[in-house]
Every structure is written in C-alpha cells, then in structure tokens.
Amino acid sequence: MPRNFGQEFLDQILKFEDKTCLIWRETEITFRQFHEKIELWRTILEYQKKQSSNPLRIALFCTNSPDILALIVAGQLVGVTIIPLNPSYKKYEIEKYFLESRANFVIVSDDVDLEKFEDMELQTVSEVVSSAVDANQNEEHSISTSGVLVFFSSGTTGPPKLYEYTQRNLCAQIDQINEIRKDSRFFSPSQSDVCYGVLPFFHAGGVITVLSMIYNGCSLLINERWNEEEFLTNCQNYKVSVLFLVPPVLNFLANHPLVPKFDLSSLKTIYVGSAPSKAEDFEKVSKRLPALENLIQIYGTTECGVFLCSTGKGITLGRTIGLPLPLIKIKINKGGELIIKSPTGVEEDFMETGDLGAIHRKTNELAIVGRKKEMIKVRGWQVNPNEIEDVIRKVNGVTDCAVYQSAIGGKLIAKVIGKTDIKLDIMIAVQGK
Template sequence: MYQLRRLGLLTLDPASISKDLFVFGEASGFEPFQNLLDDDGKAFPDVDVDPVKDVFVLPYSSGTTGFPKGVMLSHHNVVANTYQISKLICPEPHDRCLGLLPLYHIYGMVVVQMISLMGGSSITFLPKFDPELFLKCIQEKKITIAYLVPPLILFMAKHPVVSKFDLTSIVEVLSGAAPLGEELTKEFTNRHPNVLNLRQGYGLTETSPVTNIDMTRTEGSIGHMIPNTRGMMVDLESERPLPSGQLGELWVKGPQVMLGYYKNQAATDDMITQDRWLRTGDIGYFKEDGTIFIKDRLKELIKYKGSQVAPAELEALLLTHPDIQDAAVVGVPDQAAGELPRAFVVVKPGSDVTEEQVASFVESKVSKTKKLRGGVQFLEEIPKNPSGKILRRVIKEKYL
C-alpha cells in the first residue's frame, strides 16, 4: 500500500473503507458470505445468457497498425482457451507468479490472472514497471514464474543493474505479446541459467489470446499449435496453403477465435473467413515437425524494390551488437525503391559506437536487399505500448 501511495496510485483513505467483515461459512463477529447472495427475486432480474454466443469480455485490440477495435470474446472462448493453455503450462500451488502486465490486456487477464489462479498459485501484482521495484519484487517474493514481454527479457539480459539482485528463484519465464528473437533468447538464458524454461507464447486478443506455446525450447520458435487448435501458412497473394519452409501468413482456427469486432462487421469479415479461419496478419513459416517461426507483421513488412524485408529480423540482429540496448526498424519512403530500411537505435551508456559502424555491422551479416539504406538514427528510447510492441506508427510520425 505504501508503494502504491508513493507512486500516486492510491488516493483512497483506508479509514473510509467499510468495516463489515464476511466469512465463508460461519464465525462469531462475521457475516456469512452467503447472505450477500440471498435474493428475494426482485432485486435482480433473471437474464438468459448463452455462454457460446453472448459477449463475456470486450478487450480492445492494441491499434498499433490501425484504430482500436472492440474484440467480442464469449465465455466459451475464454474458458476454452484457459483449458487449452493449462494442458501445457499451469502453475502449481507452491508457485509464486509475477503479475506485471495490466489486467485489461488479454495476456494479463487470461494467462497471468486466470491460469495462475486456476493452478492455485499466488500472484504478486506490480502497478507498473519500475526497474528496481521489479527486481526487488522477484528477489524478496521469491518469484518462481514470471510472465514477461520481450522488452523485459531484453532488460534482464542486458542491463547492469540486474546483477545487483538475486533472481535465482525464477525457474520459468513465459514471453508473449511480441516476437522474441533467437539471439536474445540465448543471451537471456546464458545470464540466467537458473531459468529452466524460457518459453515463447503466441496469440492475439482475437484468439482469447493463445494459439501457440513453445514446449520444446526451440530458440526463436513459438512452438506448436496448442490442443484443439489448427493452423496453416497461406500464400500472401493466392491464399493457398503452403508446405513447410515457405514464408506465408499464419491462419488459425479453434474454439478460442473471437465472435467478431464490436459493431464492425466489415473488419470482422476482413479478419475471419466464412469457414472461421482467422487471418493473424503475421508472417512466418513452419518446419516439418510442426514448429512455427514468426518473422514479422504483414502490415509492417518493408517493400524494397519488390523484395520483402522483415523489420523484426533486422531488430533481432541489431540486438546482438554489444553496444546496442534496444532497436526498431521502419521503412522510409523512397521514390525509386519504394521503401528503405532505417534503424532507430538505443545504445548502451558510455558507448561511442557511430551510426556508420551500426550500418556496417548489419551490412556484413545480411543480403543486399536488407541493408540499412535508410540510415541509422540514435534515440534515447524506443516507443512501445504497455505490452511491449514497438509503436512504428509513432516512430514514423515523430522522426520521419
């Protein structure tokens, strides 16, 4: 409570809170909880609810590539997804989970909150990310399972302040909401060998949210489809299914797929086919063993002279540079080529690396079409939303 007050997040005077005490069962001085449920039939009207067709929650999509839209999820959608997830990962009563993502975000609502409580574990919630408070919480609460996003994985892998805290209680980390690169995965696991499992999950608000979880520790992969979920890669032009190894858009189908967008049938029809396949808008490929790799968002691909350049691929490469703390890549309009990749980079404190050196580093490791022809620009911070997604639209509006 003191911490909430210090951060200005608690304005309620504790003295004003009601002193009524309730108990499950009966006890002297307490009012039975059952009394709160008593109903004479007049206070609340009877309501017919269809758990399959009626809206249970209405979270909003992030809006990073367009206007936010209300995602209609039914009780059936969410309960189905909690059972699907729990067959693969489910905390146990002895586990202590870290809750940092906001509960209005579908990751925080379902994966952090519902799955943790479903397993009977405890959750420690933090009001927002504060580096020292975050690390102190893990150390003092002996957190065993941390639900994180890639920017926090990056922080734990690279920031020097992390070494001042004992984080050895963590045995499992689940990363989601944005792509987690192979090199960052290696860097994190090398620094935190106590973490037995660093799993990457995948999903959308529109899928309640999970469709994939990596259970085989395949670096850079989102793993297989979770139980009772189907997936396929389709050609970007013909929308025909593709074989293994070929880059395409991931489509998914399962009981967790949303009812549709609230009061937006046109957007719903663009997202979901007539036979209920959901177009994720994510580009990737799958191997013969069924493991899936996501490379980037369809709407964020940079088109250079007809070739497709995935920003996430270049960002993952940039993060392997010893002087780079964080990075984002966007397309710069060019009359001749269409778009040119430009890197926005946050360097580590004390680094004297130059823009030219960063560009040369990338050039030595990629094909000709993926060079940073749009240049390199240093920033103090990469704009991101609360779930860790890079706000490319904000970068373009502010810096281009």
C-alpha cells in the same frame, strides 16, 4: 447446458482454501479471502444491475489490484459487461473509448487523476465498495450466462478494435488450461509456484493470464507500475518461480547491469508474449539465469483468444520460436532496379516489394505505400502513430507529417512539412492530448 466462467472459477479456487492467492502491496490474501471479495462484488453488481434501466456496461479505468480481479470475475457471475480500460489514457482517449464501448457506468481507481473525467459521472472503487451497505447481501444469488468481458485489441492492423469475450470464450480458456496440464510437452504452473506478471489488467493477456494462474492454484504477485529495482526486489524477496513478460522486460533481464545484483535463483520459467522477442535476448537470459528451466514464447491475439499456442518446455532459440528471419537488405542499383539480398546471400531483381514500398514500373521511383506496423510500442505501451499524425496535421501551418520510431532509444519522432516557427504549437497540441 450453458456454462458460467465465474462459477467454474469460484468452484476451483475454493479447493485451495487458506493458501496464499494474491500478494499486493506486501499484503497476502488467501484463496478463501479472494473468494469472499468476489462474493462482495457480486452483491454490489447485482444491486447496480437492478438500479439500471439499461443493460449494465461498466468501464473500468483502474490500476491493477485484487478488487479489479474480483470485480471482473463477479461481472461474469452476474451477467454484466465489464470493460477494462487504460487509466493512463489522455482525456480525448477516455472519451473515445467510453463512447466506442457504449459504457453507462464508470469505476475508477482511487489513485487515478480525476481531472481527466471532469465531464463524466463516475465512482471510485472505495465509493462503490462503501455502497455495498445499500445492497441486500442476504439475497439469494442467481447465475447468468450473459456476462461479457470487453477488450480493445493492440491495434497492429490499425486503431484498436473492440472485441467481446463471451462466457464461451472464457470457458474455452479454462478448457485449454486443463488440457495443457495433461500434456507433458508443456510446462504448467502449479500450486507450488509464485507467479509474477508485468501486464496491466486492461490488457487481455494480462487479466486472462492472471486468472489462469489463480485457477491453477498459484500464488500471484500483483504488479502495479513498472519499476526496475522494485521488480527485481520482488522477484528475489518473494522467490518468484514463474514470470510473465513482454519483450522489453525480457530485454531488460538480458542486458541491464542491475540484474546480476539480485538473487533470481528461484526463477524457473519465463513466458514472454504480446510481440516477437529478439533471439539474442533468449540466449543472454539463459546464460544470465543458469537455474532457468523454461523460456517460453506465447502466441495469441485479443481477437482469437489470449493463448493460441506456445513453444513448450525448455529454452528454445532462433527460428523455431517464430522469431523474424535475418533482415533482408534492400538497395537500388544504378539502373534504378530494386535489389533484394536474401538471408542466403542470393540476390534477385524485383520491380515491386511488400506493403512498405513499391517500385514504379515506368519511372523506377521508390514509393512508400504503407507502414510495417500500425501500432508502435513505446516503453511497453501501444501508441498509434496515425492518431498522433492526425493531431499534428490540425496545427495551423502544418502541411503534412509522418511519425515513426527511432532505432536508437525507441523514441517517437515526427517529421513535419510546414512553417518553420510552429514547433512549440505542435508540442503544445501533442501534450494536450
């Protein structure tokens, strides 16, 4: 019999009744109240579905909030396609992803800059909620198995690609949660935990993680925008016991001078994912937070499912958590041969090397033939250097360019070949996008 993720989710959270489910802007929302919010959005979406002559595909340009979570779950109940997208996108990105996702209905947060959407029909969250008076809230609900949740991948092998989470994908995540709870090798958050994550809900890892924790009966603190002091204050005041982080935030906990000024003794478990973390950050965090019991690396991809595997309980360092091996040193000797020094200190001669570069067998010239990664993370956001290069190359006077990330500070740098007086034109072109 076909399963419905939304219905299984609702059946589960009703068990927790008046326990705190969500904490948002200092307001606590119980599981019962969150259930009611889902039912409200269910009514709204059923009404909108009937009004649409085509299958309803809703693009969300929204910041993190209880309404967005409720809307996403309701979409699975009603059988519509929900497409969470980054509200911080530039105008050209909004147009690009709107077209690629084939959306025909747009909802934005009330606090989003509407000028970027000037050529697009849309409604704010509050406008859609107020339209609920037009819907028949007494009408009997039906359950669909056709609901789809659409994400764009992080783009590590090129520009972000659209991927659809069907009911089968989402129910598989529930099955995985249930199996993890049975396995003593893995930590599983429980009803006694207060969880806090930094990822946005337009990120697959963000929303699936959040829904998983709610399914487990945890109380969830909703993060909106990253702020160092606010993050630490929330961890202290709400006695957060479980954190879901990305590597830059783990690095912040490992090194920032603000961290020791806060009481983080309630923190027992940290999950970190979306990219590899530095081994030294694991070590520093475990020393800085002596009450920490678990520091867990999560592995997953948008295409295959957010949770593929994790490192299990405990604080694990080094190679066993999938961290990169020590850096390989590369040099060219006087004879033009490429020398690769391995981590063990053994040197071997190669005439070719990986996807970053190659040695021409006849001329012994080193050629750069690719990138290490097609996406660069800047302050936790995915940036595609190819897209920036395309914009710069269109500037009059530019012959060619290459965009890369500085080893100091992580800033993006563009090396440009062309006329010497076009720097201002390039800056204007990039800022305009």
